[in-house]
Amino acid sequence: xxxxxLYKLKMATFILLWLISFTHDGYSQKLFMDIHxxxxxxxxxxxxxxxxxxxxxxxxFEQPAIxxxxxxxxxxxxxxxxxxxxxxxxxxxxxAIGAAATWNPGLIKQEADAISTEARAKHNAVNSDGYAIYExxxxxxxxxxxxxxxxxxxxxxxxxxxxxxxxxxxxxFVEGLQGSDPRYLKxxxxxxxxxVHSGPEAxxxxxxxxxxxxxxxxxxxxAFEALVKEARVEGxxxxxxxxxGDACCASHLLLQDILRNKWGFQGHVVSDCWALRDMFxxxxxxxSEAKAAAMSxxxxxxITCGPEFWSLKAALDSGWxxxxxxxxxxxxxxxTRFRLGMxxxxxAVPYTRIPITENDSPRHDSLAWEVARQSIVLxxxxxxxxxxxxxxxxxxxxxxxxxxxxxxxGNYYGKPSHxxxxxxxIRNKVPHQVKVTYAMGANKPWRKYAHEQEMNDSxxxxxxxxxxxxxxxxxxxxxxxLEGENGDVAKGVDGFDxxxxxxxxxxxDQQLLIKALQSTGKPLIxxxxxxxxxxxxxxxxxxxxxxxxxxxxxxxxxxxADVLFGDYNPAGRLPVTFYASVKDLPPFDDYAMKGRTYRYxxxxxxxxxxxxLSYSSFAYFGVKLDTAIVGQHDSLTVSFSLKxxxxxEGDEVVQMxxxxxxxxxxxxxxxxxxxxxxxxxxGETISVSLPLKAGQLRYFDExxxxxxxxxxxxxxxxxxxxEDIRIWKMIEVK
Numbered sequence: 001x002x003x004x005x006l007y008k009l010k011m012a013t014f015i016l017l018w019l020i021s022f023t024h025d026g027y028s029q030k031l032f033m034d035i036h037x038x039x040x041x042x043x044x045x046x047x048x049x050x051x052x053x054x055x056x057x058x059x060x061f062e063q064p065a066i067x068x069x070x071x072x073x074x075x076x077x078x079x080x081x082x083x084x085x086x087x088x089x090x091x092x093x094x095x096a097i098g099a100a101a102t103w104n105p106g107l108i109k110q111e112a113d114a115i116s117t118e119a120r121a122k123h124n125a126v127n128s129d130g131y132a133i134y135e136x137x138x139x140x141x142x143x144x145x146x147x148x149x150x151x152x153x154x155x156x157x158x159x160x161x162x163x164x165x166x167x168x169x170x171x172x173f174v175e176g177l178q179g180s181d182p183r184y185l186k187x188x189x190x191x192x193x194x195x196v197h198s199g200p201e202a203x204x205x206x207x208x209x210x211x212x213x214x215x216x217x218x219x220x221x222x223a224f225e226a227l228v229k230e231a232r233v234e235g236x237x238x239x240x241x242x243x244x245g246d247a248c249c250a251s252h253l254l255l256q257d258i259l260r261n262k263w264g265f266q267g268h269v270v271s272d273c274w275a276l277r278d279m280f281x282x283x284x285x286x287x288s289e290a291k292a293a294a295m296s297x298x299x300x301x302x303i304t305c306g307p308e309f310w311s312l313k314a315a316l317d318s319g320w321x322x323x324x325x326x327x328x329x330x331x332x333x334x335x336t337r338f339r340l341g342m343x344x345x346x347x348a349v350p351y352t353r354i355p356i357t358e359n360d361s362p363r364h365d366s367l368a369w370e371v372a373r374q375s376i377v378l379x380x381x382x383x384x385x386x387x388x389x390x391x392x393x394x395x396x397x398x399x400x401x402x403x404x405x406x407x408x409x410g411n412y413y414g415k416p417s418h419x420x421x422x423x424x425x426i427r428n429k430v431p432h433q434v435k436v437t438y439a440m441g442a443n444k445p446w447r448k449y450a451h452e453q454e455m456n457d458s459x460x461x462x463x464x465x466x467x468x469x470x471x472x473x474x475x476x477x478x479x480x481x482l483e484g485e486n487g488d489v490a491k492g493v494d495g496f497d498x499x500x501x502x503x504x505x506x507x508x509d510q511q512l513l514i515k516a517l518q519s520t521g522k523p524l525i526x527x528x529x530x531x532x533x534x535x536x537x538x539x540x541x542x543x544x545x546x547x548x549x550x551x552x553x554x555x556x557x558x559x560x561a562d563v564l565f566g567d568y569n570p571a572g573r574l575p576v577t578f579y580a581s582v583k584d585l586p587p588f589d590d591y592a593m594k595g596r597t598y599r600y601x602x603x604x605x606x607x608x609x610x611x612x613l614s615y616s617s618f619a620y621f622g623v624k625l626d627t628a629i630v631g632q633h634d635s636l637t638v639s640f641s642l643k644x645x646x647x648x649e650g651d652e653v654v655q656m657x658x659x660x661x662x663x664x665x666x667x668x669x670x671x672x673x674x675x676x677x678x679x680x681x682x683g684e685t686i687s688v689s690l691p692l693k694a695g696q697l698r699y700f701d702e703x704x705x706x707x708x709x710x711x712x713x714x715x716x717x718x719x720x721x722x723e724d725i726r727i728w729k730m731i732e733v734k
Contacts, residue, residue: 033070035344043334046343047327052316055330059302059309061270065130070343073130076270076303080139080177080187081157081412082111082553083368084118084359087134090414091118091364091554095480096143097410097531098375098550100159100575101612103653104677105172111371112176114364116186120354137340139177140190140237140270141412144170144223145198147532147576148596151588152199153483153499156410156531156551160575161597161609163219164672167226174231179351185339186351190235191227193272195254196220197239200588201486202498206282207589208242215593217700217707218668225263234267234336238301240275247279250292255300268302268332276301276308294320302329360417365555372559374651374677377548377572378613379536385523385544387566387615388471390430395473396465397423398441398513402475407529410551411480411488418554422475422527425557429565437465441474441517442509446481446490455509459516466520473564474517476510477529480551504535504582511538518542527560533578537606548572569615571651571677573721578607598722599668610672610721616650618680619643620718620726629732632709635693638716640727642688644680653677655719656690658697662712662733667699670717692716694733709733 031037032046049069050058057064065073079085082093091114093099099108119137126135144166147155159166170191179186196209196216211220227233236259238249248254249271259265279285279292286292293308294315303309315321341349358364378386388395401407402423408416420428427436441462449455466472482489482496489499496502505511515538518524525545528534529552539546547570549560562568577598579585584603586595593600598609623640630636638656656674660667674690697714698707711733719725 033343035348039335039338042338043331046334047330050330052323052326053313055326056309056312058330058333059304059312059326060307061303061305074337074342075131075133075136076138077133077305078119078136078139079134079412080115080119080141081143082410083115083414084122085134085412085414087122088415089360089417090122091115091360091368092409092413092416092419093368094372094375094553094556095156095410095531095551096158097147097156097160097575098552099173099371100165100169101377101548101550101572102371102374102677103165103573103675104374105168107371107374108169109172109176110367112173113179114367116177116179117354118359118364119187120351121356121358124352124354125356137185137342138188138190138235138336140192140235141177142170142173142189142191143193144191144227145193146219146223148198148219148591148593149585149588150504150533150576150579151501151582152532153201153489153501154199154485155576156480156483157412161577162575162599162672163222165575165675166223170223170227171231174227174233178231178234181350184341184349184351185234188234188336188340189231190237190270191224191233192237193239194224194236194259195239195248196243196591197241197248199500200498201500203589204240204486205278208245209591210244211591213702213705214700215591219593221258228259228263228265234339236265236267236269238269238271238275240272240278242283247275247283247285247296249275249301250279250285250295250299252299260300268336269300271296271301271304271306273305276304276306290314290318291320297321297325297329302332368553369555369559372552372556373562373568375550375552375572376559376563376570377574377611378563378570379546379548379607379611380540380543381613382544385525386564388564390434390565392430392434392470394435394437394469395426395430395471396469397426397436397438397473397475398462398517399475399510400440400442400444401477401479401529402438404444404479406481407477407479408551408553408556409480410531411484416554420555420557422549422557422560425559425561426473426564428558429561429567437469439465442476442507442513445478445507445510446493449509455512459509459513462513463516463520466517466522469522472517472520472522472524473527474514474524475527475529476506476514477534478507479529480531483531500588501532502582504533504579506534506536514539514543525564533576535579535581535606537580540606548574566615569648569650571612571614571653573610573612573653574607575609577601577605577609580604580606599671602669608721608723610653610655611723612653612721614650614652616644616646616648616652616680618652618720619645620654623718623727623729625729625731628730629734630694631734632694635691636731637689637691638674638718638729639687639689640718641685642678642680643685644682647682649679649681651677651679652720654688654690655721656692657717657722657725659715659717660697660699660710661715662710663699665699670722672722690718697733
């Protein structure tokens with residue numbers, strides 16, 4: 001009996017231990033797949049399943065599959081600067097600089113939501129065991145570098161020269177991309193290029209950006225801080241360049257002290273492509289790929305665009321990195337994949353149900369048209385030349401760019417299904433009885449003439465078309481074929497060097513064409529296409545009207561025509577300063593902000609930051625403050641009345657600037673701290689309120705290495721541009 005009892009006890013114990021072991025092993029295998037578990041638990045559980053080699057493989061932008069853990073191959077590289085890029089047909093919105101010119105964060109959030117919808121639609125349509133380049137959900141957008149100098153070819157990718165405007169547009173874009181689901185990201189956005197990255201392109205793999213702490217914290221970093229703290233951007237991309245001697249992708253100051261410790265960033269950091277290679281080739285900071293990989297990993301890079309992190313096994317064997325260093329990075333990468341729902345059943349992730357019919361949809365096409373209309377800036381309108389009457393008999397259009405689809409796109413673009421050139425937009429707009437003639441007159445700016453006589457003949461033949469024309473429209477400017485990323489642009493063209501610009505003038509033949517057309521005495525309208533400021537001083541002084549169209553996206557032609565013929569009242573505003581000459585600027589490779597942008601430029605601009613005309617006129621009056629004295633942690637509201645004093649409905653972009661009079665330390669001339677785009681009917685008066693937090697008055701104190709709001713007086717300026725100030729008020733900070 002006793003033996004039977006002992007036998008049963010042993011069997012029960014064995015079964016219990018076996019069940020415990022089975023349950024534990026089974027639980028461990030399934031926990032990371034359990035969508036009801038917290039992400040951190042799932043990440044930690046999955047981490048336990050991985051070998052060292054598998055962990056290192058997950059730190060590559062091209063991640064191989066791990067079938068035993070249900071992980072498919074995945075490429076992290078994708079782009080959506082102004083639409084899903086490099087992956088076939090997709091809606092192409094205006095280039096980023098045009099988005100900034102709308103001064104309408106709400107509209108840009110709608111754009112980003114449309115982009116992420118198309119991104120998910122394309123991703124969902126991939127029927128394979130993995131995702132190749134440009135098929136994933138991790139997008140390396142937006143570019144929130146400050147466009148400090150108009151010579152930078154990639155400035156077109158940014159939201160302009162001002163930290164506040166860049167922050168507001170950037171936060172809206174990220175929120176639109178990442179969505180509002182409490183559990184899942186729609187897509188993962190990436191703020192780039194961190195930090196102090198804004199040309200020159202030719203030396204981007206070797207230069208060392210040196211700035212004062214004031215410039216760093218007051219100009220170059222605020223947009224990154226806003227995207228981290230407010231938009232909770234999932235990714236940050238490290239830049240190619242060095243900063244104060246350290247490679248940006250191996251900078252403890254940037255990646256640890258500021259990004260994670262000061263701002264509390266919880267996402268992942270990716271290197272710019274092959275940036276780690278630069279550390280031991282062009283920067284010459286390390287003597288091997290393995291050492292560069294190790295130092296970048298320890299500093300805070302979690303995934304590399306390039307092959308360099310495959311050297312982490314050698315770095316681990318050499319003792320340059322630890323298993324803990326690798327685990328920290330892997331956890332961040334896994335967290336992003338979980339937040340995107342990559343390891344969850346598709347039924348649990350709401351975005352997996354977005355069909356491919358949502359790509360290139362009529363709704364998105366209409367939105368691209370609206371963004372383009374809102375981005376157009378009316379720079380000049382002498383004697384109300386615009387809008388043109390649709391009863392006009394003959395219009396002559398000139399310029400090679402007028403009928404060029406490429407100039408609609410800028411860089412980092414998708415393929416529009418039905419792009420509308422500016423010439424086509426004009427033809428679409430006018431009644432059939434209106435005659436629209438066309439001659440190039442000037443060549444595409446990246447093409448050379450066989451000889452000077454060919455250029456002269458082209459201009460002469462163009463001028464012949466003006467005889468019967470009632471109005472002349474010339475499309476002039478530059479193209480992303482010339483300004484852009486180093487290595488992606490045409491070479492040997494006057495005014496350009498490796499994607500950057502050496503002067504800000506129009507191409508010579510365009511200038512000659514415009515002068516020849518102007519000499520006819522017919523009303524001449526110039527439409528500009530470009531991603532950066534142009535020095536159109538002669539044109540400003542002589543032609544009848546000038547429209548800034550940027551790189552306006554797939555509906556750019558229709559949007560321009562809407563403005564030309566008055567079906568849309570322009571209200572875009574410049575997100576950059578237009579200078580009279582490149583001679584007005586400090587050296588391009590000087591990263592000090594002195595003498596740059598409206599905040600520090602003491603000369604006379606051709607067109608100031610925030611500038612733009614309208615077919616309407618507006619009056620500002622009755623300004624008041626809810627309080628004129630605030631504490632350092634308080635806020636106030638600036639209110640005033642705005643009236644449309646014309647007979648045309650339209651938008652006004654009201655802008656609020658602050659002048660710091662509270663400290664003896666050198667401060668910006670003024671800084672944008674609030675704006676709003678509002679619509680008014682003819683004769684309508686509305687009340688406009690702009691909030692202002694005392695914290696927005698801060699400057700960086702180099703002595704204490706912290707932000708300070710100085711006690712004293714500040715001047716509030718409200719108006720229609722940085723130079724067109726209509727009302728002033730003083731406040732005091734206690």
